[in-house]
Amino acid sequence: MSNFKNVIVKTPGESYVSGLTTSDLGTPSYEKLLVQHTAYIEALIKCGVAVTHLPASEEFPDSTFVEDAAVLTTEFAVITNPGAASRNGEIVEIGNVLKDFYKKFYYIEGPGTLDGGDILQADNCFYIGISDRTNEEGARQLKEILEGEGFEATIIPLKEFFHLKTGIAYLGDNQMVVAGEFVNHPAFASYEKIIIGKEDEYSANCIRMNDYVIIPKGYEETKRKLNEAGFETIELDMSEVQKQDGGLSCLSLRF
Template identity: 65%
Template sequence: MKFTRAIVRKPGKSYVNGLTTANLGKPDYERALEQHGRYVEALKQCGLAVTILEADEEFPDSTFVEDTAVFTEKCVVITNPGAESRNGEIVAMKNVVKDFTDTIEYIQHPGTLEGGDVMQAEDHFYIGLSTRTNEEGANQLKTILEKYGYGATIVPLVKFFHLKTGIAYLGNNNMVLAGEFIDSEVFADFDKIVVDEDEEYAANCLCINDTVILPQGYEKTKRKIEQAGYTVMELEMSEFRKQDGGLSCLSLRF
């Protein structure tokens, strides 16, 4: 699947007060801005035209735009984030996506869904059941996707925060897996690139037009991905990890 565009949102000063379970300390705002800038440059180097939205101080976590929408080639689904403090982020995103599609679907209350729980592998989507995505929301998305001819599988999570915290599809049947997903029958037919427990954070990586963007400092995972034939680009992600954020969280790619 070739990507041509991405949407990102700059972190605001309120970002340092956002939601987190990571217990890694408070983010450094200036450093987060620098890391976000390098992230945008990496997307551009991979060939994407990047739409950069200004920071929204009202919503500290709004730099994690992936959670607000699910892009497919046939429609865009506006989500319904499970964290109450994030739910208002979808108001702005509804207006943004109208510039890119006329076909918009919505997850409706009481369903909750965040984009970090949705992974596409070719024409099939995997939807994680997490603390942020409930069964009602997952089933609504499954129904929407099937209406457009896609397949969908709902995957209950045991440990991971979001589905894409522990898994990434690189294309060509190659799947990066960590933790509970390594031996899951759901992903048994993929060619597995297994992430060791001490490098689990690196499982949230991005494959954009044959380049894999990886968090910096995970040498074993980097080596395995290179051995699978991919070019790897590393980015420092320390200030986003502190708020439970990974590489995929910071953009919508389509």
């Protein structure tokens, strides 16, 4: 598992509460969200990374979900083309910030659309989900970029999840956290699996950060399984993030 040295996060704006969502969990509390976001940043610092913290952008309600704007490897950055029209402008700021860290850039071009939340890296393999936000053309472009750089890339059309990473996470050492449609998916047959049950599905979106795995709070079964697999966990309250279809991975770019 590569060691993460940097993360990029972005304060949610007050407009967040009227952002896009498919959930029926109610309107988020902005005050509570800020407390949760601060705790998230503190957890990342505990994992030993340097944090680049961007200010809120009221014109982009969903822009705290920085993961969707880029796909990052150790050598190069791919600037995406988010599938929701209201989010397209978010890539400008992220592209500018990443110039401090990368010299080599690729871009997903329209009509291809791609959200970073649909991309999972497991060592030398990338999995690219086709979702409501990432279309076949966007997936094809990314696959071509990655294969040209010596990675393997597999395209996976989603059946039930919002984003690929909604239901899967890679922990390193051939260990994969899987839920729902990915439990028996042939693409993941070669991994050692930590299986998350239906009622705990939200917790499949967890993040391995150096010596820790960060998980959402309130999923005792998931915590137990990860601890038994030898991982030290950090639990974070994600209630206000979940209301806008967000998970732990969505809130940062990790590299």
